[in-house]
């Protein structure tokens with residue numbers, strides 16, 4: 001069983017997994033697909049909404065390695081409990097996910113569920129926005145951003 005408090009087991013997990021299970025953020029139902037299909041568009045088996053592109057993926061620890069190593073860069077927004085800036089930034093993040101569909105994938109990581117991630121990347125607070133390309137951290141910012149600033153951060157991190 002995976003232990004969320006051990007950051008090293010978090011990154012070894014990939015070895016044991018062939019499938020990725022993601023809950024659809026429209027209908028909430030679980031969807032399982034092969035890791036070999038991570039680079040193609042995936043739709044929910046139940047409601048047909050996109051699972052990975054143009055939407056905000058609700059990130060759990062086992063999602064990070066496969067998503068961050070996929071061909072499409074991954075933008076992670078870490079939020080925490082009782083964070084009002086996080087709440088208002090969530091809308092900006094969701095809209096930005098639509099406009100960047102196909103170019104960048106967007107994942108929301110709730111801190112209490114993603115502690116190993118926070119430890120590994122030495123998060124200083126919430127919200128934190130981090131961009132990964134082919135498994136590597138390309139940029140990280142602590143604090144909320146306006147839509148234009150977020151787009152600029154993405155562009156700068158990818159350049």
Ligand SMILES: [Zn+2]
Pocket residue numbers: 024025026027028029044045046047048049
């Ligand atoms: Zn669905």
